Amino acid sequence: DTQVQTAWHRWTGVDRQTFQRFFPSSPGSPLPQSQFFPPAKDVMLPTGSFNNRVAFITGGGTGLGRAMTTTLSQLGAQCVIASRKLDVLQQTADEISSQTGNKVHAVQCDVRDPQAVSVCVDQMETLTGLPDVIINNAAGNFVCPSERLSPNGWKSITDIVLNGTAFITLELGKRLIKSQRGASFLAITTIYAESGSGFVVPSASAKAGVEALYKSLAAEWGRYGHRFNIIQPGPIRTKGAFSRLDPTGAFEKAMISRIPTGRLGTPEEIANLAAYMSSDFATWMSGAVIRFDGGEYVSMAGEFNELRRVTPDQWKMMEAMIRNTKGS
Numbered sequence: 278d279t280q281v282q283t284a285w286h287r288w289t290g291v292d293r294q295t296f297q298r299f300f301p302s303s304p305g306s307p308l309p310q311s312q313f314f315p316p317a318k319d320v321m322l323p324t325g326s327f328n329n330r331v332a333f334i335t336g337g338g339t340g341l342g343r344a345m346t347t348t349l350s351q352l353g354a355q356c357v358i359a360s361r362k363l364d365v366l367q368q369t370a371d372e373i374s375s376q377t378g379n380k381v382h383a384v385q386c387d388v389r390d391p392q393a394v395s396v397c398v399d400q401m402e403t404l405t406g407l408p409d410v411i412i413n414n415a416a417g418n419f420v421c422p423s424e425r426l427s428p429n430g431w432k433s434i435t436d437i438v439l440n441g442t443a444f445i446t447l448e449l450g451k452r453l454i455k456s457q458r459g460a461s462f463l464a465i466t467t468i469y470a471e472s473g474s475g476f477v478v479p480s481a482s483a484k485a486g487v488e489a490l491y492k493s494l495a496a497e498w499g500r501y502g503h504r505f506n507i508i509q510p511g512p513i514r515t516k517g518a519f520s521r522l523d524p525t526g527a528f529e530k531a532m533i534s535r536i537p538t539g540r541l542g543t544p545e546e547i548a549n550l551a552a553y554m555s556s557d558f559a560t561w562m563s564g565a566v567i568r569f570d571g572g573e574y575v576s577m578a579g580e581f582n583e584l585r586r587v588t589p590d591q592w593k594m595m596e597a598m599i600r601n602t603k604g605s
């Protein structure tokens with residue numbers, strides 16, 4: 278709490294009292310029930326599940342993309358990670374490679390640019406050949422009231438998320454079809470792709486578009502040996518997401534309090550799910566949308582869920598009142 282306030286003061290010059298007036302809450306810790314839902318850290322699939330496989334992960338240099346790359350590499354895959362910052366990618370590639378003993382290649386690519394995507398795939402073909410597993414994970418996002426959003430702000434997010442995913446998917450899909458190669462495509466979206474959400478409107482719109490793209494291609498390209506699936510993660514702490522969606526840390530506590538399992542997700546958990554969905558154990562899974570959020574979505578959706586706060590004594594009283602009601 279104090280650390281966040283100090284950092285806030287350093288960044289903005291706003292003093293502690295003012296911070297507390299605007300952001301009375303503080304970063305949250307797990308709720309007691311989370312002891313029933315401890316996150317597994319181990320890799321779930323058998324060793325070698327991705328031997329002789331090539332996996333391509335956009336945004337693989339940081340956060341969840343890095344975790345998915347680590348798990349696939351541990352399971353034997355040769356990985357190619359792509360994003361804009363080559364230095365970040367290279368460092369991640371070296372670290373994962375030295376940890377797992379399997380090659381991880383770093384290729385610079387701005388997914389917003391179809392020409393750059395084509396060059397990136399050329400590079401990958403030279404390095405590893407075409408991939409067996411494609412994970413569209415790269416994204417951009419920031420919280421912003423929509424009345425403050427500029428056309429370029431809208432374009433910047435929708436270009437990365439929707440156009441970027443489409444450019445990568447079409448480029449790889451066409452080349453795989455030409456080579457008569459099957460593949461597993463996975464897109465990382467978000468729980469609000471389904472519901473929509475204020476304050477992240479470009480992200481919500483673009484992620485919904487990604488889901489429509491993947492469900493459509495699941496129907497169309499099965500005949501070419503391609504599977505398309507989607508993971509909708511709930512909140513998992515990464516610098517990329519939390520610095521842009523909760524920059525002060527003020528909303529974390531409230532967020533955790535609405536998650537029935539009482540804690541945030543972990544990168545290792547989503548990496549295990551992504552590996553399973555991309556593996557030979559899931560060849561009958563296509564067009565699936567897997568929500569992975571500790572129950573947050575249903576907890577926010579049900580209009581009576583606030584009744585969790587009613588105590589046993591209050592229930593006694595309420596039940597008596599209901600039973601005593603005669604007629605309508």
Ligand SMILES: CCCCC/C=C\C/C=C\C/C=C\C=C\C(=O)SCCNC(=O)CCNC(=O)[C@H](O)C(C)(C)COP(=O)(O)OP(=O)(O)OC[C@H]1O[C@@H](n2cnc3c(N)ncnc32)[C@H](O)[C@@H]1OP(=O)(O)O
Pocket residue numbers: 416417418419420421425426427428429430431433434467480511512513517518519521522523528529532
């Ligand atoms: C209520 C509880 C909330 C708690 C939440 C806590 C945790 C999270 C929980 C769940 C997460 C759910 C979903 C998560 C989805 C995600 O996608 S998270 C991943 C986030 N990662 C990233 O965004 C990494 C990459 N991002 C970036 O590189 C940049 O942030 C950016 C997307 C902006 C792209 O960078 P760049 O191409 O350099 O763009 P510019 O800086 O030039 O900006 C382009 C235009 O956008 C405007 N803009 C930028 N930031 C803002 C802002 N904060 N507000 C308004 N507008 C912004 C910028 O001004 C440019 O427009 P103009 O040219 O000025 O018109």
Ligand SMILES: NC(=O)C1=CN([C@@H]2O[C@H](COP(=O)(O)OP(=O)(O)OC[C@H]3O[C@@H](n4cnc5c(N)ncnc54)[C@H](OP(=O)(O)O)[C@@H]3O)[C@@H](O)[C@H]2O)C=CC1
Pocket residue numbers: 335336337338339340341342359360361362363365386387388389413414415416417437441465466467468509510511512513514515516517518519
């Ligand atoms: N963490 C969370 O709580 C949640 C995350 N998600 C989703 O999970 C995924 C990973 O997010 P997370 O790990 O948290 O955040 P990060 O910010 O760490 O990951 C985003 C990645 O996208 C890359 N990227 C951004 N713009 C481009 C671009 N134009 N071209 C190529 N790559 C780009 C970034 O690399 P670089 O800057 O080098 O380009 C970065 O590696 C995203 O799809 C996000 O929407 C969904 C729900 C919740």
